[in-house]
Amino acid sequence: MTWERPRVNPFRGWGQRLMAHAARVCGVRIVSWNVNGLRACHQKGFLKWMKGAKADVVAVQEVRARPEQLPEELRAPEGWNAHFSPAERPGYSGVGLYSRQAPDAVDTMLDVPAFDAEGRLQCARFGKLLLVNGYFPNGNGKERDNSRIPFKLDFYRRLFEVLEAPLRDGTPVLVMGDFNTAHTELDLARPKDNRETSGFRPEERAEFSRLLDAGWVDTFRHFEKRGGHYSWWSQRFGVRERNVGWRIDYVLASPGAMPFVKGAAIHAKVMGSDHCPVSVEVDPAIRRSR
Numbered sequence: 001m002t003w004e005r006p007r008v009n010p011f012r013g014w015g016q017r018l019m020a021h022a023a024r025v026c027g028v029r030i031v032s033w034n035v036n037g038l039r040a041c042h043q044k045g046f047l048k049w050m051k052g053a054k055a056d057v058v059a060v061q062e063v064r065a066r067p068e069q070l071p072e073e074l075r076a077p078e079g080w081n082a083h084f085s086p087a088e089r090p091g092y093s094g095v096g097l098y099s100r101q102a103p104d105a106v107d108t109m110l111d112v113p114a115f116d117a118e119g120r121l122q123c124a125r126f127g128k129l130l131l132v133n134g135y136f137p138n139g140n141g142k143e144r145d146n147s148r149i150p151f152k153l154d155f156y157r158r159l160f161e162v163l164e165a166p167l168r169d170g171t172p173v174l175v176m177g178d179f180n181t182a183h184t185e186l187d188l189a190r191p192k193d194n195r196e197t198s199g200f201r202p203e204e205r206a207e208f209s210r211l212l213d214a215g216w217v218d219t220f221r222h223f224e225k226r227g228g229h230y231s232w233w234s235q236r237f238g239v240r241e242r243n244v245g246w247r248i249d250y251v252l253a254s255p256g257a258m259p260f261v262k263g264a265a266i267h268a269k270v271m272g273s274d275h276c277p278v279s280v281e282v283d284p285a286i287r288r289s290r
Contacts (some may be wrong), residue, residue, distance in 0.1 A: 048240060061177050081103070095120060095121065174257055176252070187230075189230065231245070243268075249264070253280075261282050
């Protein structure tokens with residue numbers, strides 16, 4: 001992985017200093033959202049939502065646009081630093097990171113051309129904190145035939161192989177995004193109907209279990225043991241209203257990060273995409289840990 005300083009602006013003005021002070025006092029909110037097309041989500045009120053979300057970092061997936069294709073208010077919102085990693089293929093994949101404080105460095109590469117071409121990753125450093133924004137592949141092929149599951153699992157393994165050293169040395173790491181996998185039967189409304197569907201196949205669930213066995217913590221499940229909480233719904237009529245969904249968006253914490261995580265949430269009432277945002281609240285000291 002090659003680190004570079006992002007081309008973003010540092011804090012400016014009293015308003016931003018006051019927000020930084022509030023974060024030190026109240027904690028830091030980090031939000032992840034698959035926006036299913038950032039320009040489309042913008043038309044449905046993305047910036048209005050972001051203004052009221054009280055977030056310090058907003059990681060977005062499935063941007064589906066190059067930075068120059070975004071309107072100026074999305075590319076460089078006032079009061080935010082922005083960084084984007086687009087796919088080579090037009091209108092496909094892509095991730096973005098908005099932050100009140102400029103990251104110290106950002107990397108977007110796994111050094112595997114097939115992965116790096118799809119714009120699925122940002123690894124940003126904020127002091128000691130390593131924040132990873134990932135858009136994990138869907139296992140469905142062009143014919144909805146599960147043919148891309150091996151590619152998906154290879155992406156999982158490569159990313160968490162890269163993160164093995166910081167996991168073991170106690171670095172605080174948060175990995176967030178659309179993982180495209182419901183881990184257990186609690187994480188989707190109709191598990192019996194979806195056992196052969198990518199996102200709930202045994203090999204996908206086993207890979208997720210392997211991550212947790214290695215020490216990663218599913219932050220939402222750490223605080224909430226009950227089912228019925230989902231982050232994605234089919235766009236078929238009435239499905240979201242009946243809460244027939246899947247929980248496939250996560251924030252995973254390393255053992256070095258978990259002591260600083262004070263809460264986790266799914267914001268199911270936020271509209272604008274077929275996914276909803278998920279978030280964690282962390283102690284600001286996470287940036288200064290170790």
